[in-house]
Amino acid sequence: MTMDHQIQPKDSMRVPEPTLRRLPWYLSNVKLLKQKGERYVSSTQISRETNIDASQIAKDLSYVDISGRTRVGYEVDTLITVLEQFLGFTDIHKAFLFGVGSLGGALLQDSGLKHFGLEIVAAFDVNPALVGTSLNGIPIFHSDDFVQKMHEYDVHIGVLTVPIEIAQCITDTMISGGIKAVWNFTPFRIRVPENIVVQNTSLYAHLAVMFNRLNFNEFK
Numbered sequence: 001m002t003m004d005h006q007i008q009p010k011d012s013m014r015v016p017e018p019t020l021r022r023l024p025w026y027l028s029n030v031k032l033l034k035q036k037g038e039r040y041v042s043s044t045q046i047s048r049e050t051n052i053d054a055s056q057i058a059k060d061l062s063y064v065d066i067s068g069r070t071r072v073g074y075e076v077d078t079l080i081t082v083l084e085q086f087l088g089f090t091d092i093h094k095a096f097l098f099g100v101g102s103l104g105g106a107l108l109q110d111s112g113l114k115h116f117g118l119e120i121v122a123a124f125d126v127n128p129a130l131v132g133t134s135l136n137g138i139p140i141f142h143s144d145d146f147v148q149k150m151h152e153y154d155v156h157i158g159v160l161t162v163p164i165e166i167a168q169c170i171t172d173t174m175i176s177g178g179i180k181a182v183w184n185f186t187p188f189r190i191r192v193p194e195n196i197v198v199q200n201t202s203l204y205a206h207l208a209v210m211f212n213r214l215n216f217n218e219f220k
C-alpha cells in the first residue's frame, strides 16, 4: 500500500464535520500515548483519554484508510502519520492575515499554527504604525498592496481579524484577489460565493458553554 493511497478518504466519502473536529483530538492523544512509550493503541484506549465513545472513535477512524489488528489495535507511528496527512497537517498551507490588532497580532506570534499546517506568510493593515514593520518575522503590508502581494506569494487562505464593520468589504477584496478560503474570526457572518470555503471561529462561543456548565455544577 503506498502512502498516497493511505491518506485518501475511503471511496471518496465526504467526511462529516464532527468527525473532522474529533480526529485532531485523537491525534493529540495518540501522540501523548507515544510519549508514554505505547507502540499500539486501541479505540478503547483513545476513548479513555478523550472521553469519547470507543465505537464513535472506530467509526471516525474508518474514514481514514488505516486498519488496526484485532486486540492489538493501531500501530501508533502509522496512526500518527496517516492522521496528520489525512488532516492536511503535514502540508503547509500558506495564508495572508488581515488586521494586525490584538487578535491578529497574537495569531502572527502563535508558533502552533505551523504544526497544524498553516503558515501566515504576510499580514495587511492600514495602521501607519504597523505598515512596513514585521511581527515574528512576518511582514506587514498596507491593505492596498494585497493584489500585488497575491502575485508574489502562492496563497489561497485569508485569515480575517479586522473590525466587524469592514469584515464583508475585506472578504470581497480577498476573494476578488484570488483567496479561496477564509478563516473568519469576526462575529460577522460573511457572505461568499459557493466555491469559497469559510470557517467561522469564536473563542467566546466556547466561553459561554463553560460558564453555563459551571453554573450548572455550582447549583447541583
Ligand SMILES: NC(=O)c1ccc[n+]([C@@H]2O[C@H](COP(=O)([O-])OP(=O)(O)OC[C@H]3O[C@@H](n4cnc5c(N)ncnc54)[C@H](O)[C@@H]3O)[C@@H](O)[C@H]2O)c1
Pocket (backbone or CB within 6 Å): 098, 099, 100, 101, 102, 103, 104, 124, 125, 126, 127, 143, 160, 161, 162, 163, 164, 166, 170, 184, 185, 186, 187, 201, 202, 203, 204
Ligand atoms: N473569534 C474570536 O474568538 C475573536 C476574539 C477576539 C476578537 N475577535 C474579532 O476579531 C476582530 C479583531 O479584533 P481585535 O480585538 O484584534 O481588534 P483590534 O482593533 O485590536 O484590531 C483590528 C485591526 O484591524 C486593522 N484594520 C482596520 N482596517 C483595516 C483594513 N482595511 N485592512 C486591514 N486591517 C485593518 C486595525 O488597524 C487593527 O490593527 C474583531 O472583529 C473582533 O470582534 C474575535
